[in-house]
Amino acid sequence: MSEFFLVNGGKKLKGEIEISSAKNALLPIISASLMTSGDVLLKNCPRLTDLENLLEIIRELGGIAEFRGSDIFINAKDVSPKLVSKELTQKIRASIFILGPLLARFKEASIYMPGGCNIGTRGIDLHIVGLKKLGVSIKQEGETIKCKRSGLQGTKIYLSLPSVGATENLMMAAALANGTTTIINAAREPEIIDLANFIKSLGGKVLGAGTGTIYIHGVKELGTAEYRPISDRIITGTYLAACAIAGGEITLKNINSEYLSAMIKVLLQTNCEVLTYSDLSRESRVNLIAHDRDAGYFHEKHYKNYIKIRSPRNLRPISFIETKPYPGFPTDVQPQFGAMLAFAKGASVIKETLFENRFAYADELIKFGANLSYKGQEMIINGKKMLNPAKVAAKDLRGGAALTIAALGIDGESIIEDVHHIDRGYYKIENDLKALGAEIKRVRA
Secondary structure (H helix, E strand, O other): OOEEEEEEEOOOEEEEEEOOEOHHHHHHHHHHHHHOOOEEEEOOOOOOHHHHHHHHHHHHOOOEEEEEOOEEEEEOOOOOOOOOOHHHHOOOHHHHHHHHHHHHHOOEEEEEOOOOOOOOOOOOHHHHHHHHHOOEEEEEEOOEEEEEEOOOEOOEEEOOOOOHHHHHHHHHHHOOOEOEEEEEOOOOOHHHHHHHHHHHHOOOEEEOEOEOEEEEEOOOOOOOEEEOOOEOHHHHHHHHHHHHHHOEEEEEEOOOHHHHHHHHHHHHHOOOEEEEHHHOOHHHHHHHHHHHHHHOOOOHHHOOOEEEEEEOOOOOOOOOEEEOOOOOEOHHHHHHHHHHHOOOOEEEEEEOOOOOOHHHHHHHHHHOOOOEEEEOOEEEEEEOOOOOOOEEEOOOHHHHHHHHHHHHOOOEEEEEEOOHHHHOOOOOHHHHHHHOOOOEEEEEO
């Protein structure tokens, strides 16, 4: 049975919602739970299909892995490093994350080549090179990667690119290795810091996360943990762009605005007003809290971890946006901001430097009447204030989210098909958007 979104756009957004823990933080953290035989409880987790699939992989390996309300409980005591089914592995690219933890704990591990969104070539060569440096013997037989080791020995690993996935996988593999592992040119994303903090909560030793050099001092075993991962900065960026498109004023809670600096910079240039608690003078903070409390949609206990955006729906274009590794502009919100700039009168240019198929949403955006063209790494958008309702289809996760929020700014009824892509990274996105005043519903056909 297929599902689609029916969006009646043209409604300004207003209200507040709380952002859940980040998918991109949870995927490696869930995988890292394989390194211990103790209980792990992860808090404030959305029921995303990618997370459900990763938990199913742990169950197929022999572990306990399940949602308990909004938490995830994992016990990997009885896990064995057997080959997980090809069908399950290829549902989710993050299946590659089980290699590091399994090799840390066991002498072998095998996996089918992982799947995921078709947004471009995302080779796992950096994972493989790093694991070999730690002492792992690896060979590929058809679609299967087979790994064996006698012992993992700490070493220096230089990454030719600051790959987030490779950094995370190698951090996990090194957590139980002999001696110290140094990862040079490591990724600096907030999710790297979060994984390091989770490993430390289990009793591991990680230093330097968030910088270009990470040190992992191997320990003999890891213990139990109750942990709350960071909030999802990509979902936050999506909803900020949604408000910019639709107009209005929204507040997003449970976020760290320091992780959003690249997005905030762009939003301010588009004529939106963006406020975080740290932006305000003491007097303004007091007045803002009082104003929002009187309005009935803000709770004082959350005021230090929030971001507010006000949009006049009179957006300015951006001369140039280029996606880069953190702290640069994130590729995972490029489609959402591309959709936003389709409503900004004038010419904007986006350069995508990370994934060659990230512009797959553009052809669907054109069906809304967007005036844009793209070739190679660059897209030129000649924005205009009004687009037209249409039927479009999600091609991947972030592109699907971009089309959904674009429909919010269009007067009339639009349809977004193939929303299963969106469900990989947003838990019932329609409910969040409805809570902010959007008119959207999921339809099963």
